[in-house]
């Protein structure tokens with residue numbers, strides 16, 4: 008019988024398999040950041056252990072870092088200690104680090120792909136649940152806890168029970184203005200937050216193949232939001248074109264050998280998945296969340312649901328609690344929900360393509376006077392490229408704040424947080440209670456919805472915007 | 486790691502589903518560089534609410550948390566496990582755990598016992614009737630026990646064999662794996678040369 012993509016990649020990394028025990032899996036790339044690593048390095052020190060493969064390890068600073076005044080010492084002493092601890096550990100154990108101020112600093116899941124370190128057929132882990140992002144390249148990539156970080160540092164392996172396999176096939180074509188983000192939010196509303204639990208998911212079908220690498224990363228990024236162990240997409244020409252020429256991409260004969268191998272990383276025709284889901288992209292619309300988990304979403308054109316309409320008693324209670332927290336009334340059209348802050352950024356939607364799309368919609372328009380628009384590039388390179396293309400000017404002229412690179416308001420560990428009761432439309436991936444600041448209320452949205460919402464001040468799509476007068480150019484940048 | 490065989494302690498009902506790790510401990514509390522001191526952040530947003538279960542003195546000695554389905558979803562932060570342990574919890578019972586949370590628990594020595602949804606409901610009912618009642622989680626026999634007489638609850642819980650064995654023996658994963666260092670080296674010798682390196 009044939010094998011699925013994930014089974015092929017898995018099998019290639021099994022160092023040791025024994026019945027009744029998890030597989031010992033080799034790890035090709037270990038990404039590290041300041042929040043989930045200090046206790047792991049401490050553990051190594053206590054046991055007198057070394058980092059087995061510093062040459063397969065990469066560290067950057069992203070969760071805590073400020074997005075303004077990043078050239079000054081970090082104001083919050085506790086955040087500063089954490090960042091300084093990472094610097095000391097990287098130095099002591101010989102790990103490559105891209106610190107604040109470095110050209111390759113940024114969100115760990117933006118930095119890996121942009122350096123060309125993320126490649127098909129790899130195993131990639133990081134002490135961060137959105138490591139699933141890297142699956143867009145046909146890698147098995149997943150988040151781990153700090154004890155596992157220590158395990159990988161010491162052994163370059165992980166003990167892992169083989170997950171089940173699932174196929175999510177998306178047929179059809181996404182309508183204009185509907186993005187990868189809407190696709191994945193629609194999927195999560197369909198499956199619930201636990202629907203993927205125990206599975207490595209392969210996203211496939213024409214609508215997935217048509218996505219850019221950025222779009223594929225957005226989809227794989229949110230795999231964890233429906234509980235999946237990892238999300239993957241088979242590598243193809245789009246993947247190879249993205250990687251070729253990047254700083255750490257293979258070159259010459261190595262490139263040819265790599266592409267020859269990567270091309271074999273597709274699910275065989277006779278392979279069988281443990282579970283399959285089929286969706287139709289052509290029926291999808293801009294999608295937004297109303298609740299406090301990523302599965303609580305509806306089309307932008309719909310209204311806040313009534314908890315009584317849910318069949319399941321647990322869902323009813325969850326919906327009631329969510330509406331209370333979100334300060335929403337059942338039946339209110341989503342388009343009438345007023346937003347205080349729009350956050351464009353994160354490892355879900357903080358790449359150059361995302362910023363281009365946001366700028367294209369904002370250009371020639373103004374941010375609503377009651378609303379704040381925060382644009383936070385995913386990495387320093389994204390920021391510089393956006394500046395080269397003049398996108399920063401577009402944002403600033405519209406009245407937006409143009410910031411430095413990092414996780415920022417995605418989780419509010421740095422000073423970029425919501426005030427209690429403040430409402431955001433956010434291109435990030437989690438709308439949990441308090442995620443963006445204690446008492447903050449988050450609506451997850453796509454880039455076009457974020458940009459249009461910033462202009463109108465209420466949840467909107469670009470179709471809701473007044474047309475620009477004809478003498479204003481409508482394309483962004485150069 | 487300390488061995489875990491069986492634990493009996495005050496059950497704490499957390500009548501919520503989808504308790505994500507941002508609820509268990511918000512990001513602002515993750516800045517410590519040690520494994521202790523996270524108890525203040527545990528469920529911090531809810532602790533201001535006087536009716537929240539942990540504010541009830543009956544549960545002051547609580548050590549077995551009984552939660553709804555999809556406990557520990559979201560972030561990979563092991564701090565969520567440490568916060569529960571730092572506070573005094575030894576076990577969490579739920580019908581469904583998020584994968585990373587379950588794995589982190591196994592590594593850190595917190596027992597994540599997966600039970601049928603009906604068992605959680607019965608435990609909640611028991612704790613509503615008799616606040617402060619004790620629950621036993623017996624890892625050797627994989628059973629949850631509580632209550633007495635006709636209403637006594639006894640049911641099995643799920644945990645994978647390997648994690649159970651490690652918890653029972655109090656074994657350190659890294660030590661086990663380093664015992665296979667020769668196999669790892671042999672694997673490394675065969676890795677394709679086109680694979681990227683960071684140095």
Ligand code: SF4
Nearest residue numbers: 137353354414417418
């Ligand atoms: S941007 Fe948000 S989701 Fe992504 S790594 Fe940072 S905190 Fe996590």
